[in-house]
Amino acid sequence: MANIVSFIIQKGGCGKTTTTVNSAGYLARQGYKVLAVDMDPQGNMTQHFGYDSDALENSLVHLFLKKKPFDEVLIKREENLHILPNNIEMTTVEYTLYKSMSREYILRDILTPVMNEYDFILIDCPPNLGILSINSLVASTEFMLVVSPEFFPMRAIKPLYETYLMIKSKLNHTLQLKGVVMTMCDFRTRHAQEVRNILQKNFPHKLYQAFIRNNVALKEAASRGQSIFEFDPRSIGAFDYQNFAEEFLREYEPARKKRQYYDNFFSNLANQEQHDILQFAKKNLTAYIQHRLEWHENAPVLREALIIERNKILEKIKPYRNYSIHDE
Numbered sequence: 236m237a238n239i240v241s242f243i244i245q246k247g248g249c250g251k252t253t254t255t256v257n258s259a260g261y262l263a264r265q266g267y268k269v270l271a272v273d274m275d276p277q278g279n280m281t282q283h284f285g286y287d288s289d290a291l292e293n294s295l296v297h298l299f300l301k302k303k304p305f306d307e308v309l310i311k312r313e314e315n316l317h318i319l320p321n322n323i324e325m326t327t328v329e330y331t332l333y334k335s336m337s338r339e340y341i342l343r344d345i346l347t348p349v350m351n352e353y354d355f356i357l358i359d360c361p362p363n364l365g366i367l368s369i370n371s372l373v374a375s376t377e378f379m380l381v382v383s384p385e386f387f388p389m390r391a392i393k394p395l396y397e398t399y400l401m402i403k404s405k406l407n408h409t410l411q412l413k414g415v416v417m418t419m420c421d422f423r424t425r426h427a428q429e430v431r432n433i434l435q436k437n438f439p440h441k442l443y444q445a446f447i448r449n450n451v452a453l454k455e456a457a458s459r460g461q462s463i464f465e466f467d468p469r470s471i472g473a474f475d476y477q478n479f480a481e482e483f484l485r486e487y488e489p490a491r492k493k494r495q496y497y498d499n500f501f502s503n504l505a506n507q508e509q510h511d512i513l514q515f516a517k518k519n520l521t522a523y524i525q526h527r528l529e530w531h532e533n534a535p536v537l538r539e540a541l542i543i544e545r546n547k548i549l550e551k552i553k554p555y556r557n558y559s560i561h562d563e
């Protein structure tokens with residue numbers, strides 16, 4: 236059954252869409268089956284995946300109004316990456332929904348029949364706490380707060396948290412806060428560091444160690460209609476989103492098992508082999524990261540990046556897929 240995760244904050248321009256698209260892109264590349272849902276009438280996620288949202292014949296609107304079947308609206312962008320697109324027409328639905336019964340459950344009812352077909356359903360929320368965001372949270376198993384280090388997003392957290400508690404008590408008892416991720420960070424500024432400290436204090440177990448730095452390649456990828464892994468897999472943005480997605484995955488049982496498998500496999504290799512593999516893995520990192528690794532070998536984010544590259548190499552030697560089929 237799919238893990239359904241909403242990427243949310245009701246302040247605009249914090250990186251929700253960028254985070255949804257690149258997480259979906261990364262997870263799909265790792266072999267997970269992913270459905271990305273654009274719940275924002277701005278249609279930014281749809282555009283970021285390369286579609287002209289205004290020219291869509293079918294969109295989420297038609298599912299909300301029960302005018303088209305699911306398969307007709309679904310875009311199969313890649314084998315592992317499916318999309319429910321959206322556009323401005325959705326604003327009309329938003330209005331009529333206020334008057335209808337069970338208006339909070341519409342997205343949940345749309346997703347329930349396909350839940351078993353995906354490993355992850357990622358939902359890009361609009362920048363408000365209106366009925367579409369409520370629908371997203373009601374349909375979700377978890378939600379991820381996406382925060383840029385500014386004053387206004389911080390002010391948005393309290394009302395959002397109250398909304399979460401309301402939804403949890405009345406509409407979706409199993410909803411969980413999955414994590415808090417900081418985007419568009421520049422920790423050379425004192426302010427960004429201060430925001431991180433506040434988040435750390437308020438969400439000690441939920442603030443992600445991975446964070447997303449400012450990186451123009453992320454903007455360019457969006458304008459080309461590609462994920463960062465398609466546009467420039469060696470950019471800082473790709474590095475940061477890879478770290479984020481790996482941290483995001485780590486709490487799920489299958490991902491934990493896979494990680495454990497590679498850790499065991501690696502520790503049973505001869506010292507020389509371990510050394511060679513790590514050297515090779517280092518070469519696959521960007522020059523920037525290689526350089527930083529030399530000076531900050533123990534920085535968790537860098538060490539993690541090296542392990543991720545290492546595991547990619549181990550995967551080629553002894554794929555986990557084969558192991559899980561034959562040895563378990």
Ligand SMILES: Nc1ncnc2c1ncn2[C@@H]1O[C@H](COP(=O)(O)OP(=O)(O)OP(=O)(O)O)[C@@H](O)[C@H]1O
Pocket residue numbers: 246247248249250251252253254275277279360361362418419420447448449450451453454455457
């Ligand atoms: N880490 C980053 N570095 C540089 N630019 C970024 C980064 N993350 C996002 N952007 C850019 O910032 C803008 C806002 O990002 P995004 O659309 O992801 O935010 P959002 O929270 O979805 O906004 P909205 O609330 O309007 O839906 C976009 O132009 C995006 O390309």
Ligand SMILES: [Mg+2]
Pocket residue numbers: 251252253275279280359360
């Ligand atoms: Mg957006």
